[in-house]
C-alpha cells in the first residue's frame with residue numbers, strides 16, 4: 570500500500586516537475602533518477618578496474634607509481650556520456666557527478682578487485698575556472714564516491730598554489746613545469762600513511778593527475794589510486 574502511495578505521489582509530482590533523463594531527454598519513471606533504465610543499460614562502462622595493467626594505467630607508467638587506475642565510462646563525440654558530461658560541467662547539474670561517483674563505488678565494491686581507499690580527494694580546479702563555473706566538477710564525483718564507499722572526503726588539503734598564466738603560448742616542457750609547481754598540500758600529516766583515491770572528471774593527457782600524484786606520493790607511506798568519470802574511447 571505504501572509503495573502504491575509513493576508511486577502515486579511520485580507520479581503526481583512528476584506531472585508538475587517531470588524529471589528528465591540527462592542522457593536521452595526522455596521523462597523519467599518515478600523510480601528512476603538521473604538516467605533512465607535504458608540509458609543506464611547502454612552507457613559504456615570501462616570496467617578497467619578489473620585489470621591492473623589497462624590502457625589508462627599504462628598512461629602513467631614511468632611517470633608515477635599508482636596502485637590502480639580506472640574510469641567509469643568511455644565517451645566519444647555525440648554519445649550519451651558526452652551529453653551527461655556536458656549537462657554536468659557546463660549546465661551545472663551537480664547531481665550527475667554524485668550519481669556517477671555512487672555508481673562507480675558500487676561497481677568497485679562489487680568487484681572485489683580494488684582495496685578500498687581511506688580518503689577520496691578531487692583534483693583542485695584553477696580558482697578562476699572554479700569561480701567561472703561555480704563549482705569543481707571533480708568534487709561532486711568525489712562526493713558520490715565518498716558516500717558510496719563510506720570513506721572520507723578531502724577537498725581543502727590538496728590545493729592549487731597560485732594562478733598560472735595562460736598555458737597555450739608555452740612550450741610543452743614549460744607547461745609541464747608550470748603544472749608541476751602549482752599543486753601544494755597544506756597539511757601532509759592528514760594524508761601520511763593513507764590509501765588515497767584521487768579523482769577527476771575526465772583524464773586526457775594525465776599531466777594534471779601526474780602532478781598531483783607526485784605531491785601526494787612525496788608524503789611518507791601514501792598509496793594512490795586514481796579514478797575518472799570518463800575517458801575517450
Ligand SMILES: [Zn+2]
Pocket residue numbers: 590591592593594595604605606607608609
Ligand atoms: Zn535515457
